[in-house]
Amino acid sequence: MDRGMSVSLWCEEVEDDQSEDRDQTEGRAQLRAAWDPTVSGHRVIQRLLHTEERYMPSMLYVALIQRDPERREELAKWALEVCCDCGCDEAVFPLSVSLMDRFLSASLSLPVSPYCLAAGCILIASKLTECDNVTADTLCAAAEYSFQHSNLREMERVILATLRWDTAAVTxxxxxxxxxxxxxxxxxxxxxxxxxxxxxxxxxxxxxxxxxxxxxxxxxxxxxxxxxxxxxxxxxxxxxxxxxxxxxxxxxxxxxxxxxxxxxxxxxxxxxxxxxxxxxxxxxxxxxxxxxxxxxxxxxxxxxxxxxxxx
CATH class of the missing domain: 1.10.472.10 (Cyclin-like)
Structure with a gap:
């Protein structure tokens, strides 16, 4: 490999006319693998039970939210509406809420644009669970352009840095x-x-x-x-x-x-x-x-x- 070549792990999606036409004709429907009984059972459940503790929000954050839950519930409901409108996989919404709670648990403060935070969590969750992820432009439009595409990309970087790229939470x-x-x-x-x-x-x-x-x-x-x-x-x-x-x-x-x-x-x-x-x-x-x-x-x-x- 050329030592002068810039290497980046950042995933920058680029939409062309051909992909847009394909999305319009095929929608967001994707082929899914059939349920494999060999990857189920007591051993898998035990592994999930052991892992779920790693992705629980802090008790301090939970206590603070219990005192004033309205804003957090408002963001969660907005994320649910966006995921439904975009036809996301059922795994996207719970993962996006988990990412949001873990981010807020680490920072204990809302960013300037809370909806940009929720949109950034949806974007990350969609990239992680779907082969045809929700686009940044779609999320900006869902928030009635209260934030720009560049703001969403920066928020995505902040979320990933805060969570140290550990995004595959158990839901x-x-x-x-x-x-x-x-x-x-x-x-x-x-x-x-x-x-x-x-x-x-x-x-x-x-x-x-x-x-x-x-x-x-x-x-x-x-x-x-x-x-x-x-x-x-x-x-x-x-x-x-x-x-x-x-x-x-x-x-x-x-x-x-x-x-x-x-x-x-x-x-x-x-x-x-x-x-x-x-x-x-x-x-x-x-x-x-x-x-x-x-x-x-x-x-x-x-x-x-x-x-x-x-x-």
């Missing part, structure tokens, strides 16, 4: 397919609906509940494995096609998989169920004090039927 979506595979081995098929459709619906509902938890600061300090297990447990209850004994068995399996107490799993499942009820009845318009008072007196007695919700 609840990393646990869901492994938990679902383990629960599937303990469950039976349902009449009237094929097993493949049932598992697809269960995974979709679990993904949605986990994404809802990423937007809700009350779940900020929870390990991703616990959020994934509680989301799947809540989805199983919400589908309403399992008996009480089957649901109790699956809850025990999930608690064992994420290495937590069954009571803790049930508590977080109730929290997710309550957060879902709040969204369905427009409870986000209430003040935090009112919502805290209602938690003690208005916990749902029966799970919401997930089939009645338009995800």
């Amino acid at each position: 609840p979506q990393d646990f869901l397919p492994h938990f679902l595979s383990s629960v599937e081995q303990r469950g039976d098929g349902d009449g009237g609906e094929s097993e493949e459709q049932r598992l697809s619906t269960l995974r979709r509902h679990s993904d949605t509940l986990a994404a809802m938890c990423a937007c809700d600061s009350r779940f900020l300090g929870a390990p991703p494995s616990l959020v994934a297990a509680a989301s799947l447990n809540c989805a199983l209850r919400g589908l309403g096609n399992k008996g009480p004994s089957e649901l109790a068995l699956m809850s025990e399996v999930l608690a064992e998989l994420c290495q937590t107490d069954l009571a803790v799993l049930q508590c977080y499942s109730e929290m997710i169920e309550y957060a879902l009820h709040q969204r369905l009845r427009g409870g986000l318009q209430q003040s935090p004090t009112e919502k805290d008072d209602e938690v003690e007196t208005e916990r749902p007695g029966t799970p919401t039927d997930m089939r009645e919700i338009d995800f």
